[in-house]
Amino acid sequence: MEKTHILSVLVENESGVLTRVAGLFSARGFNIDSICVAKTLEKNESKMIIATSGDAQILEQITKQLNRLVNVIKVQELTGEDSVTRETVLIKINADETTKGDIFRIKDIFGGRIIDMSRNSYTLEAIGSEGKIESLIDVLRPLGIKDIVKTGIIAIQRAKKSN
Amino acid sequence: MNHSTKKELMTGSRIIIESLIREGVDTIFGYPGGAVLNIYDELLNYEDKLKHILVRHEQGAAHAADGYARASGKPGVVLVTSGPGATNTITGIATANMDSVPMIIITGQVPTNLIGNDAFQEADTVGITRPCTKHNYLLRDIKDIAKTIKEAFYIASTGRPGPVLIDIPKDITSNVYEFDYPETVELKGYSPTYFGHHIQILKLVEEILKAKKPLLYIGGGVISSNAADELKEFAELLDLPITSTLMGLGGFPSNHALFFGMLGMHGTYAANMAISDADFIVAIGARFDDRVTGKVEEFGKNAKFAHIDIDPSSIGKNVKIDIPVVGDVKSVLSSLLEALSGKTEKISSGRYDRLGWLEKINEWKYEHPLLYKMSDTIKPQYVIEKIYELTGGDAVIATEVGQNQMWTAQFYKFKYPRTLLTSGGLGTMGYGFPAAIGAQIACPDKVVFDIAGDGSIQMNIQELATAVQYNLPVKIAIINNNFLGMIRQWQELFYHKRYSSSEMNVNPDFVKLAEAYGAVGLRAKNPDEVVPVIEEALSINRPVIMDFVVDREEGVYPMVVPGAPITGMLLV
Numbered sequence: 001m002e003k004t005h006i007l008s009v010l011v012e013n014e015s016g017v018l019t020r021v022a023g024l025f026s027a028r029g030f031n032i033d034s035i036c037v038a039k040t041l042e043k044n045e046s047k048m049i050i051a052t053s054g055d056a057q058i059l060e061q062i063t064k065q066l067n068r069l070v071n072v073i074k075v076q077e078l079t080g081e082d083s084v085t086r087e088t089v090l091i092k093i094n095a096d097e098t099t100k101g102d103i104f105r106i107k108d109i110f111g112g113r114i115i116d117m118s119r120n121s122y123t124l125e126a127i128g129s130e131g132k133i134e135s136l137i138d139v140l141r142p143l144g145i146k147d148i149v150k151t152g153i154i155a156i157q158r159a160k161k162s163n
Numbered sequence: 164m165n166h167s168t169k170k171e172l173m174t175g176s177r178i179i180i181e182s183l184i185r186e187g188v189d190t191i192f193g194y195p196g197g198a199v200l201n202i203y204d205e206l207l208n209y210e211d212k213l214k215h216i217l218v219r220h221e222q223g224a225a226h227a228a229d230g231y232a233r234a235s236g237k238p239g240v241v242l243v244t245s246g247p248g249a250t251n252t253i254t255g256i257a258t259a260n261m262d263s264v265p266m267i268i269i270t271g272q273v274p275t276n277l278i279g280n281d282a283f284q285e286a287d288t289v290g291i292t293r294p295c296t297k298h299n300y301l302l303r304d305i306k307d308i309a310k311t312i313k314e315a316f317y318i319a320s321t322g323r324p325g326p327v328l329i330d331i332p333k334d335i336t337s338n339v340y341e342f343d344y345p346e347t348v349e350l351k352g353y354s355p356t357y358f359g360h361h362i363q364i365l366k367l368v369e370e371i372l373k374a375k376k377p378l379l380y381i382g383g384g385v386i387s388s389n390a391a392d393e394l395k396e397f398a399e400l401l402d403l404p405i406t407s408t409l410m411g412l413g414g415f416p417s418n419h420a421l422f423f424g425m426l427g428m429h430g431t432y433a434a435n436m437a438i439s440d441a442d443f444i445v446a447i448g449a450r451f452d453d454r455v456t457g458k459v460e461e462f463g464k465n466a467k468f469a470h471i472d473i474d475p476s477s478i479g480k481n482v483k484i485d486i487p488v489v490g491d492v493k494s495v496l497s498s499l500l501e502a503l504s505g506k507t508e509k510i511s512s513g514r515y516d517r518l519g520w521l522e523k524i525n526e527w528k529y530e531h532p533l534l535y536k537m538s539d540t541i542k543p544q545y546v547i548e549k550i551y552e553l554t555g556g557d558a559v560i561a562t563e564v565g566q567n568q569m570w571t572a573q574f575y576k577f578k579y580p581r582t583l584l585t586s587g588g589l590g591t592m593g594y595g596f597p598a599a600i601g602a603q604i605a606c607p608d609k610v611v612f613d614i615a616g617d618g619s620i621q622m623n624i625q626e627l628a629t630a631v632q633y634n635l636p637v638k639i640a641i642i643n644n645n646f647l648g649m650i651r652q653w654q655e656l657f658y659h660k661r662y663s664s665s666e667m668n669v670n671p672d673f674v675k676l677a678e679a680y681g682a683v684g685l686r687a688k689n690p691d692e693v694v695p696v697i698e699e700a701l702s703i704n705r706p707v708i709m710d711f712v713v714d715r716e717e718g719v720y721p722m723v724v725p726g727a728p729i730t731g732m733l734l735v
């Protein structure tokens with residue numbers, strides 16, 4: 001399997017910058033698994049967290065080309081060891097008398113919350129690493145998932161450990 | 164001067180023109196239309212300061228600005244209208260982008276309130292040009308005009324140069340605002356690296372002094388960074404043999420004893436053999452294009468590589484590089500020379516050790532020089548040799564694309580940088596003639612040629628009217644084989660001579676065509692007419708078309724079979 005890579009891309013917050021960045025991936029037939037963009041504390045700056053999987057050498061090339069874009073301030077690849085990643089998921093599940101107990105138990109184990117309820121469905125919110133979210137989906141699947149939405153991965157570099 | 168803080172109020176159109184003048188622009192290439200009428204009206208007030216060249220097709224404007232830029236080193240400027248005006252420039256922009264040519268393209272756009280409405284003559288110009296510009300802008304506020312033009316020139320002409328497009332809605336060109344041209348630019352995400360890393364420089368020096376079979380492989384970066392002098396000093400100091408890409412020709416004198424010609428698909432036998440035998444190759448402002456490397460796994464298979472380039476994304480893209488040096492070619496070469504000073508002993512012993520290597524390359528050169536056989540019909544190579552001799556190698560030569568381009572690269576001995584203007588990256592037929600027009604404007608005192616094919620010249624022949632209108636004495640030499648010759652050559656070699664749509668069954672009478680435009684037409688049909696025709700063309704101070712009726716089935720050799728290692732050459 002191809003490895004997932006996470007790029008943290010600091011950009012100037014200008015119209016068209018998302019297209020420029022995404023265009024570099026699509027021009028090489030590289031799929032973006034997820035992309036999250038939001039403003040940073042700095043005025044006129046945004047950070048994009050891009051998750052992608054593919055050949056490391058092509059990714060290095062893309063990284064260099066990202067750096068070449070005038071609106072891109074900084075590009076960093078975040079690796080598992082030196083960064084923390086999170087993803088939020090909203091899952092709408094079939095809820096009847098036989099499954100409600102299970103849903104509550106699973107929710108507690110995964111530290112999730114019920115954020116909406118109707119007579120026959122619950123909507124669950126959970127936050128965690130990609131792996132944790134995957135496991136949550138796996139255990140809920142037999143209960144009947146009606147709909148699912150994920151934010152995509154966000155990631156931040158770990159603080160340097162002092163020695 | 165008025166030093167009060169109150170700045171002069173101007174229309175957007177005037178701000179645009181004043182900004183261009185601040186950037187030292189004295190010529191623009193363009194074509195009017197609805198969205199730029201305000202700017203065109205204002206241009207009349209600036210006739211003495213800013214010359215507008217009215218082309219006959221917007222593609223011609225883009226190529227002419229490109230030729231102007233390549234010949235002069237200054238950014239070329241284009242002004243066209245929205246919609247079809249903008250889309251007609253795309254080939255020219257993409258051509259400049261692939262060859263790293265500094266250019267500013269100003270396109271008109273529909274008024275701000277109509278953008279996105281499918282308005283008359285609306286096109287998403289920034290969307291269309293995003294992948295083929297270095298950067299582009301859609302202006303939405305008159306306040307940003309001056310700042311954006313300042314940035315655009317800075318981006319286009321620094322780092323790895325390239326085209327920058329500014330799309331300007333019509334309403335902005337008639338609004339009024341104060342003009343204040345910024346002194347500096349502030350771009351958080353853009354700061355090209357000029358100076359090579361010291362440690363990398365030292366590594367390169369150490370390796371080149373050690374190398375037994377070093378080779379310099381130069382590209383267009385030598386020319387765009389104006390590094391020809393430093394390169395010559397470096398090569399002569401260490402007696403380093405040199406081969407060049409198409410784009411690098413002129414970066415080192417072709418008649419120099421250390422020069423072994425172009426490498427790659429139509430490179431010389433000596434250059435391609437040397438690449439394969441070298442133990443240390445220094446790529447300088449070149450990018451390992453597939454037409455250069457042939458089968459990339461075998462390219463320089465016995466060598467370590469160093470690569471000097473201003474664009475980090477060019478380094479290590481196709482070939483693994485042992486010593487990458489990011490920086491401006493000129494400045495890196497200066498640092499190399501500095502690092503070498505004082506190493507006299509090592510330098511001279513190294514030169515001595517490498518004598519055998521130079522001899523070997525010379526043997527290859529004499530074994531298989533560039534050759535052609537004379538016959539009763541005119542040989543294309545002969546025409547080009549004669550153009551070289553009769554211009555003393557001092558002309559500026561634009562080419563079209565195809566066999567004419569390759570023969571020019573092989574048989575015209577380029578001596579100086581910025582004397583070959585050719586579409587290397589995109590391979591754009593129709594580039595040469597408008598580029599020659601731009602070059603003639605940049606260099607009014609030089610002889611400027613377009614060496615053309617009968618196919619290519621018809622792609623922008625309309626610019627003959629432009630050349631006549633502005634008295635530009637460009638010399639067009641059509642190597643007329645009545646074929647899309649390069650296509651025919653591939654069909655001959657790889658498609659069992661099935662000449663599918665490569666024969667030009669109907670060509671105009673180019674002599675009459677020239678006359679119809681008010682230019683001069685000359686024709687040579689046999690070899691002894693070649694020199695007189697060139698001499699006559701050179702004596703006429705007007706645009707001239709020379710129609711050289713050449714051997715129809717002559718081929719360009721050597722030729723590396725596509726996908727084969729570059730030592731796998733078909734020779735004459």
Ligand SMILES: Cc1ncc(C[n+]2csc(CCOP(=O)(O)OP(=O)(O)O)c2C)c(N)n1
Binds near residue numbers: 649
């Ligand atoms: C705009 C464009 N269309 C198509 C091609 C493909 N092409 C490359 S060389 C060539 C033939 C050029 O013919 P001509 O101008 O007569 O030159 P010759 O090879 O005969 O010297 C063609 C069609 C191209 N390079 N550019």
Ligand SMILES: [Mg+2]
Binds near residue numbers: 642646
């Ligand atoms: Mg032809």
